[in-house]
Amino acid sequence: MALQWMILTYVVAAEAALAFLLTLPAPKLLKNQFVSLVSLILQPALFIVPFAGFQLLDIYWKNEHRLSCTSEICTAAERDRYEKSIYKAQRNVILCASACLLYWCLFRICKYYKDIQKLEEVEKRYKEE
DSSP: OHHHHHHHHHHHHHHHHHHHHHHSOOOHHHHHHHHHHHHHHHTGGGGHHHHHHHHHHHHHHHHHTOOOOOSTTOOHHHHHHHHHHHHHHHHHHHHHHHHHHHHHHHHHHHHHHHHHHHHHHHHHHHHHO
8 A cells, every 4th residue: 555655745746846856047048948847747747636636535534534543442552553644644645735736836837937928929020120
């Protein structure tokens, strides 16, 4: 069960690195090429949104059907295991939310750069006329 969380962790790390690289100042030619490359990567990487959504549903289902340890007959080990599972679930929710948020940020950053490129082309055409 930990494989999907490792995949999601690596995807979030890659998205964060790409977002960081996209926001760094760079020469215009290099920036345009990098934005084009990231835009091409974003289309097949859309799988992360339904994958994270499915993981969120799985966390919700497990939370609803989790055995709670609230009575006095619980041992300290059972209580610790229950609290540890709650902390893991909270961590995984943050991971899923950050995967979706970072994907959206990458998409918007690339869209803004493309819009700026189009506006610069229009401005260049008006200056030439």
